[in-house]
Amino acid sequence: MTAAAAAAAAAAALDSRQGPALAARRFLNKEEGLVAQILTPRQRQQLLDISTVVKVPKGHYFFREGQAADAVFVCRTGAVKSFRELPSGAKRIKSFLFPRDLFGLAEAGHYVNTARALMPSSCYRIDLEQLVELLQRDAALEFQFLVKLTHEIRESQRRVIMLARKDAIGRLAMFFVMLRDRQVESKGSNLVSLPMSRSDIAGFVGHSLETVSRATTRLVKQGMIAFDGRHRLRILDSGRLERIAANV
Amino acid sequence: MTAAAAAAAAAAALDSRQGPALAARRFLNKEEGLVAQILTPRQRQQLLDISTVVKVPKGHYFFREGQAADAVFVCRTGAVKSFRELPSGAKRIKSFLFPRDLFGLAEAGHYVNTARALMPSSCYRIDLEQLVELLQRDAALEFQFLVKLTHEIRESQRRVIMLARKDAIGRLAMFFVMLRDRQVESKGSNLVSLPMSRSDIAGFVGHSLETVSRATTRLVKQGMIAFDGRHRLRILDSGRLERIAANV
DNA sequence: CGTAGTATTGAAACGGATCAATATCTGTGG
DNA sequence: CCACAGATATTGATCCGTTTCAATACTACG
16 A cells, blocks of 8 residues: 555656546645656557447446446546445445546455446446456556555545544535545636535535535535536635635 | 456465465455455565564554655554544544554655554564565566555445444444454454554544443443453444444 | 543533425426 | 426424533553
8 A cells, every 4th residue: 555655656747638547636735746647658558458438328327236347447528426325225425436537346246336427427448357467467557556546545534534524514625625626627717516416415425415505505605615506616715615624 | 446356356365374464354244255365475575575573562653644654564463553643632543453454555755644553563564665666576466465455445435434324333333343353363252352542442433532432331231242351342242233333 | 559541421512413394406398 | 498397405493412521430550
């Protein structure tokens, strides 16, 4: 886990517009440099060779919980939610996936979560068997996956930090900041797209739908954020929002 | 993330008594086979060659948050807690480490957490630079780390599930079950050692110290668990405890 | 054996969950 | 393109559990 982090530090930033790419996201505290993976053109081509592009309309599934796992996915366009249906009927949202995100965690050969498109989306579908074979042959490529997993762990830990907070406003603030930081495109624009429903947000931050609603209302009333419709968030006072988000 | 899982499924169980070993822990739902890593004797020797054994008394530190990260650690004996000091003074416990656990997550070349011995402990200290080099050369070994990271992610997700619960008893039950499952030695014995303080537990499960105390008391009164002193837990009715732990 | 840190127990207050009613969207078909 | 219906979201009132503050009990270590 740490090994990868060191490598990540050593890695230079790279932008990849074509072919599968792994998103190395920014961390909580803004760092000077965006740590990213290097995929050589050849590696990207190798991944392309064993992958197909899957397009689905809003609300459709990439895979469902329990299904045999024979592929990994990398989000290409759109947005996806990964969740688990609980016996109680509630949905526990595991994560929201945006372009360049890797998903498809399996356990004992079966998908752990269900992946559903929040809007019309497309993903690279990478055959698992071939991928494993490829990784075994190419240590450098495998290393990129290792780095990617380290990011995954940190992201998960960030979520743990969020859930450890008891105040609804703080959790929401963290959630919004996390989303903004992930949407690299919106850099500087202070516009964040919220393709998920309020109830999905609730499932993610671990509060009830009503509490999420009240908390967002309070943030709006305090002038930190504003909405252009329910799925378009504008951050008005990012300094204050971040202070609340960081204020543990 | 998924690639590794598939490989994990393919991996056979192995017990390693000497040299660094990576713990592949059991998952929430007991599975038929204990999924573990394979480290060949040669790989283990390679890791040994670049590692040293560090012994510290109770309460001492392996490293502190922010320190330059130049090594990974694998717990050998004892128990370690990994945590972060918050501005507010509170400690947020990231994880408890037991023999065979890997730790030392770094970000931008510095340790993210502080690692402190809960009891007299020893760890393998693996030089990071050499490890990275070794991993780059040995895809198979690197793959083991990849598998290990996948476990780490699942563990983290399990923690997320725990934190998403609002009831104190449920969280505690999950915590105790998690601990028991990690202490492979205690297999069948129903005895779990709790080397950490109540306040550490509170920091881990995300509740106040008092709430943890009250919840354990209730579990005791309901006859599910009992204590031999504050650091020795006996699970009396593991069926009921597990049902509460799973009852999401 | 005493003392400082650690844990338990009690009482009061705060905040989120839940139940319930109303308002607002979104996507569909006319 | 509009209107309408079902789904989604907001807002309100009450209840319940955790936090907090405070006092007391325990335990481990010198």
